[in-house]
Amino acid sequence: CLLCVGWIGFNAGSANAASALAALALVNTIGAAAAGLITWVVIDALRGQVSVSGACVGPVVGLVAITPAAGFVEPGWAILFGVVPTIIIYFIVLYKHHMRFDDTLDVAIVHGIGGIIGAFMTGLFAQLSANPGGANGAFYGHPVQLWYQIAGILTTVGFAAACTAGILIPLKYTIGIRLSADEEMRGLDWIAHGEKWEVQEKPNRAGTSSTTIIGNKSERPPFPNTYARSRSNNKRRSLVKLRSDISQSRYNATRVQPQQSQPQRNNQQLNVKDLPLPV
Numbered sequence: 001c002l003l004c005v006g007w008i009g010f011n012a013g014s015a016n017a018a019s020a021l022a023a024l025a026l027v028n029t030i031g032a033a034a035a036g037l038i039t040w041v042v043i044d045a046l047r048g049q050v051s052v053s054g055a056c057v058g059p060v061v062g063l064v065a066i067t068p069a070a071g072f073v074e075p076g077w078a079i080l081f082g083v084v085p086t087i088i089i090y091f092i093v094l095y096k097h098h099m100r101f102d103d104t105l106d107v108a109i110v111h112g113i114g115g116i117i118g119a120f121m122t123g124l125f126a127q128l129s130a131n132p133g134g135a136n137g138a139f140y141g142h143p144v145q146l147w148y149q150i151a152g153i154l155t156t157v158g159f160a161a162a163c164t165a166g167i168l169i170p171l172k173y174t175i176g177i178r179l180s181a182d183e184e185m186r187g188l189d190w191i192a193h194g195e196k197w198e199v200q201e202k203p204n205r206a207g208t209s210s211t212t213i214i215g216n217k218s219e220r221p222p223f224p225n226t227y228a229r230s231r232s233n234n235k236r237r238s239l240v241k242l243r244s245d246i247s248q249s250r251y252n253a254t255r256v257q258p259q260q261s262q263p264q265r266n267n268q269q270l271n272v273k274d275l276p277l278p279v
Contacts, residue, residue, distance in 0.1 A: 004033055007063045011070040021131060025070040028078035029063065035082025036062025043090050057093075057110060061086045064111050065118035068149075072126040072134045080125070085117040112160075116153050123149030 011029045015022035040058025044050040062082035069081060092109050103109060123146035126137035136142035171177050179188070189195045 004030070004059060004063065007033070007067075011067060015071060021071055024075070024130060027075050028066055028070045028073065028081075031075055031078040032062035032066035032082035033059040034062070035079045036060070036065075036086040037082075039083050039086040040090060043087070057089075057106065058086055061089045061110055061114050064114035065121070067115070068119045069122040069126065072122060072131050074127060074130050077125045077127075081118060081121060084121070085114050088117060089114055116157075119149050119153050119156075120146075123147075 008026055008029050012022045012026040015025060036058040037055060038058070040054045040061070041050060044054045062085070065085035066078055066081045069077070073081070089109060092113060093106055096103060096106070096109060122137065124137045124139050126134055126145060127140055128134060128136050135145050138146040168177060179191075183191050189197060
């Protein structure tokens, strides 16, 4: 919800005035987001696995796709900007999981490919009737606009790729950009920040246990920057792993275990007359 409000801010706000054009961009933004949400949830339902995360990703796809066209198309086309990119992105995400590509938040797919699709569709459906300061798209007798959009897409992709390479290549050969398998299992919260999250079972008044997620800072990892130091050589990596294992073992041995259940009372209650008389 907060993301959608912010998106409305820069889509509608790009009109630089409280005008009809700003209102058009606002309506298109909301319409594309709603269409993306419904489309993603419907596909999830057809596949038998509706999820909250999907209901969150769908609107983002619609928001990304409508951004190039928010002030240049009529609201009817905005619905299409939410539906078509969401369908394409959905199956690209499935392919990503199948190929085990590492894009945890689907940023490259949702924002990268979603933006490319939106920019391409702008070259098809842009209308002078929506924005006299713009241009008609290929569907409205101005096919050269589609080529302008394609040129813009290629320029943006090339610029982003060059900047990304300029950042990641030096990092790769200095501190590294990948975690080891052991570090991935432990998690960056523990490796980089010394913060460990765990699930504990706590008894409630009814005598059953309830699950609570809590944080623990009682013990710091052996090296706060284990990720960087463990890449110097194999010997140091083994030392770090050994000390981490010892630290984890001490943590498991010393933490306080919650009481799992209330002690059972005897069925036969003691009365005052059952107590021994004082001598």
